Every structure is written in structure tokens, then in C-alpha cells.
Amino acid sequence: MIYPWGDSRRFNSYTTYFQRQFGGRVQKISLDAGFTCPNRDGTKGRGGCTYCINDAFNPSYCQPSKSITQQLEEGKVFHQKRYRRANRYLAYFQAYSNTYADLQSLQEMYAEALSVEGVLGLVIGTRPDVISDEVFEMLAELRKAHYIMLEFGVESVYDQSLKRVNRGHDFATAQQAIARANYYGIPVGAHFIFGLPGETRRMMLDSAAIISDLPLTTVKFHQLQLFKNTALAVEYEQDPTILQLFDLETYTDFIIDFVEIFNPTIIIERFASEVPPPYLLSAPFGSMRYDAVLQNIEKKMAARDTYQGKYFC
Ligand code: SF4
Numbered sequence: 134m135i136y137p138w139g140d141s142r143r144f145n146s147y148t149t150y151f152q153r154q155f156g157g158r159v160q161k162i163s164l165d166a167g168f169t170c171p172n173r174d175g176t177k178g179r180g181g182c183t184y185c186i187n188d189a190f191n192p193s194y195c196q197p198s199k200s201i202t203q204q205l206e207e208g209k210v211f212h213q214k215r216y217r218r219a220n221r222y223l224a225y226f227q228a229y230s231n232t233y234a235d236l237q238s239l240q241e242m243y244a245e246a247l248s249v250e251g252v253l254g255l256v257i258g259t260r261p262d263v264i265s266d267e268v269f270e271m272l273a274e275l276r277k278a279h280y281i282m283l284e285f286g287v288e289s290v291y292d293q294s295l296k297r298v299n300r301g302h303d304f305a306t307a308q309q310a311i312a313r314a315n316y317y318g319i320p321v322g323a324h325f326i327f328g329l330p331g332e333t334r335r336m337m338l339d340s341a342a343i344i345s346d347l348p349l350t351t352v353k354f355h356q357l358q359l360f361k362n363t364a365l366a367v368e369y370e371q372d373p374t375i376l377q378l379f380d381l382e383t384y385t386d387f388i389i390d391f392v393e394i395f396n397p398t399i400i401i402e403r404f405a406s407e408v409p410p411p412y413l414l415s416a417p418f419g420s421m422r423y424d425a426v427l428q429n430i431e432k433k434m435a436a437r438d439t440y441q442g443k444y445f446c
Contacts, residue, residue, distance in 0.1 A: 136397075136440055136441075137397060137418050137433065138397070138400075140154070142431070143431060143434040143435065143439065143440040143441065144392060144431075144434070144440065144441040145397055145398070145399065145400045145401060145402075145441055146400065146401065147351065147388040147400055147401070147402040149400075150351070150400045154280070155221065155253070155280075157221075158216065158218065158219060158221070159221045159222065159223055160203070160212045160216060160219040160222050160223070161222070161223045161256060162205055162211075162212065162222050162223070162224060162225060163192055163195050163208065163225045163227045163228075164195060164201060164204050164205070164208075164225060164226050164227060164228070164246070165196060165197045165204070165227070165228035165229075166197065166201055166222055166226055166242050167197035167400070168226075168228065168229040168230055168231050168233050168234065168385040169230070169233065170185075170229045170230050170233070170260075171230060171233055171260065171262075171263055171301075171392065172260070172299070172300070172301040172381045177260075177262060177263075177301040177302070178299060178301035180299060180364060181299070181364075182288075182298050182300050182301075183209055183220075183298045183299050183363060183364035183365040183368065183404065184298055184326075184357065184358070184359070184360065184362040184363055184364075184365045185360075185363065186360040186361075186362065186363055188263060192208070192211065193211075194207035194208050194211050195208075195227075195228065195246060197228075199208070200245070200317065201224070201242060201245045201246050201249075202245060202248075202249055205222070205224060205246060205252060206247045206305070208222070209222065209251065218224070220251055220255055221251055222249075222251050222252050222253065222432070223248070223253060223254050223255065223256050223280065223282075224246035224249070224252050224254075224255050224256070225255075225256045225258070226242075226243075226246075226247060226255065226256070226257045226258060227256075227258050230258075230259045230260045230263045231257045231258055231259050232257060232259040232263050232264045232268050232416075233259070233260075234332030235436070236267050236268065236271060239268060239271070240271060243255055243257075243271075243275065247275070247279055253279065253280050253329065254280025254281055254282070255275070255279065255280070255281050255282070256282045256284060256322075257272075257282070257283050257284065258284040258285075258286070258303065259283065259284070259285065259286075260285070260286055260301075260302065261285045261286070261287065261306050261307040261309070261310035261311070261367060262301070262302040262306045263301060264283075264310055264311070264313075266313070268321065269313055269314065269316075270317065272317065273317040273318055273319060274320050276318065276319060280350070281319055281320070281321075282320050282321070282322060282350070283314050283319055283320070283321050283322070284321070284323070284324065284351075284353075284416040285307055285310055285321060285322070285323050285324070286323075286324045287304070287307040287311075287324060287325055287375065288300060288325060288326045288329070289304070289326065289332065289340070290304050290326065290338070290340045290343045291304070291332065291336060292304055293331060294329045294330070294331055294332050294402045295381070297329065297330050297331050298329055298365070299364070307323070308347065311323065311347055311348060311349065312348070312358055314404055315348045319380065320350040321348070321349055321350060321351075322349065322350060322351035322352065322353065322355045322402065323344070323347065323349050323352055323353070324352075324355065325340070325344065325352065325353070325354050325355070326355050326356075326357050327355070327356055327357065327379070327384075327387065327388075327391075328356055328357035328376065328377065328378060328379055329357055330365075330368075330375045330376055334387060337387070337391065338387075338390060338391055338394070339416040341391050341394045341395045342394070342400075344395070344396075345394075345395055345396035345399065345423040345445065346396075349399050350399070350400060351399065351400040351401070351402045352399055352400070352401055352402065353401075353402045353403040354388065354391075354401070354403060354404050354405065355403070355405060355406040356378075356379045356384050356405050356418075356419070357376065357378065357379075357412045358406060358408055358413060358419045359376070359378065359413065359415050359419075360408075360409075360412050360413060360414060361404075361412060361413070361414045363414075366414045369414070369415070377385075378415060378417055379418070380417040380418060381417065381421065381429065384405065384418070384427055385426075385430050385433050386407070386432060386433075388404050388435060389430065389433060389434055389439060392404075392434075392439075392440075392441045392442075393439050393440075393441070393442070393443045393444050393445075394442075394444050394445055395441060395445060396442060396445055397440075397441045397442025397443060397445055401441065403422060404426065404427060404430055405418075405426045405435075406419070406423070407419070407421065407422060407423040407426070408420060
């Protein structure tokens, strides 16, 4: 069966989206451009989100001591080992809050990335409370000649959950930032975490309708990961009942229930996260290869004969 997004996969996948956008494979190369986070330095809050350990997400070539150009060149070599024919790239400003600097510095960093051979555009990860109209305007200008995507960490639609993990912004702030990006014609992706303390399965499923209503191009879903040496890990060690960490099968069943009622026009970039084992305090499937997790989800979707948006209304 061919689904409305144009292929036989049971969800609106990022791979198909890239095929539509670029006519073939385009590799994202992660960057650490030396940004910090306003939820750590006191501008928005102190201590950061209780689950955060940013290092866990940086590939080895990604060091802020290296220039953006050097990181991109090393990233190309890294990815060419795995995907020999990769020759088109997106510079992924990933670590910390990548709009957290003055306009001129941002312009220079983005321009440097776009000047590297083979780089077609930028994906910029940031917090929804750290972006101004002048940055939106600058990105709208860049978008006339390049692919530009913003990625906001939204994490939950519930303010009590955001507060519980010291996120430092509420859901309304995320809604406003997404709406502003739309106003300026910039596509937006959003991250969400399932399994935050205090959120029940019912609450997480109910969030499908709320997220479906946002004008998003893509989403990334993650199971909550418990990293060593984080505030959340300390809380958990004192009282393990604060969290119900998903095991693979429980998460697979949950995410399929979620996806069935989720807007089929929003592209799902990820269903889960994968982290090197040394960082994890406890996560029943946190260090499994994402490919294996995805395979399990797609296999179970086939067994249930279901697909993204089957019950979306
Ligand atoms: S998760 Fe993101 S926003 Fe939260 S403290 Fe870490 S870098 Fe900052």
C-alpha cells in the first residue's frame, strides 16, 4: 500500500521527505559551534534541565575548539566511511542553544557553514525562548538561497512537566516561537520527550492532538534517558518511584498508539534516542542502536496493520 506521504513505509519518514526536498540522500553533519545555554548561565535559569548532559550527543569530530569549517570537513570524512556516495550536507548546529549570540556573530557562523563545499543548508537547534525577530528575519533572508530549518526543544505540552525538570520556559513560549517561525516562512522541527516525571501514559497520548495542531514540518520523539551525574539521576537514586523508564516493548506499544492518532502530515524524524552506554545511569533500551529500535517499531506496526494517522481526526 502507498500511504499519502508517497511510499509504503507506515509513517511519514524523514528519508522520504529528503527525497522530496533534494531528490536523494543529504547527510546532516553535527556541529558544536561553542554556544552555551541560557538555562545554565543564569539568563533564563541555573543548573539546566535536570536530565541534561549535552556531551552525550556530540560525535567525536564535534569540538568547539575546531572551526566550523574544520568540523564540517571532518564530518564529511566521518560520514563518507558509512555512506560512500554522500556528497551533499546540511550543517547541523546541534550543541546547546544555537541562536544564543548577537546577530552579527550568528550571521558569521551561519555564513561560514554555508560556504563549505557541498553544504546545502542549515539545521539550527535552539530553545524557543532564545530567538528574536531579527534572527527570524536573517534566517528568512538566508532561506531565499538555502535550505533552513529551525529545531526547537519543546519537550512537553504540559507546563507542570516543564517546571518539574527545570526547563525554564513554558509551552506557550514554544507555541509562540513556532508561530513566529511560520510567519517568517521558516520550517520548524520540534523535540518531545516521553516519560518525564509526573506524566502518565494518558497525558502523553493526549498530547498527540496538541502537537498535531502545531504548524510543524518535523518532529523528533525521545524516550527519557537517565544520564549519570545529572540532577535527575540524583533525584532518581533517592527515590526510584519518580520515574517509569520505558523498556523497549512498552515504548514500542506506546509510540505506535501515539503515532496512530498523530497528524500524518508531520514528518517523524526520530522515534527514540540512542546514547553511548557510558553516559547512561539506567535506560532499559537507551544504548540500543536506533536502527534496531526503528525496525522493531515498523515490524510491530505491520503486525498491527496500522500507520501514522490511522485514527487522526
Ligand atoms: S537540555 Fe538544552 S536547554 Fe536544557 S540545559 Fe541542556 S542545553 Fe540547556
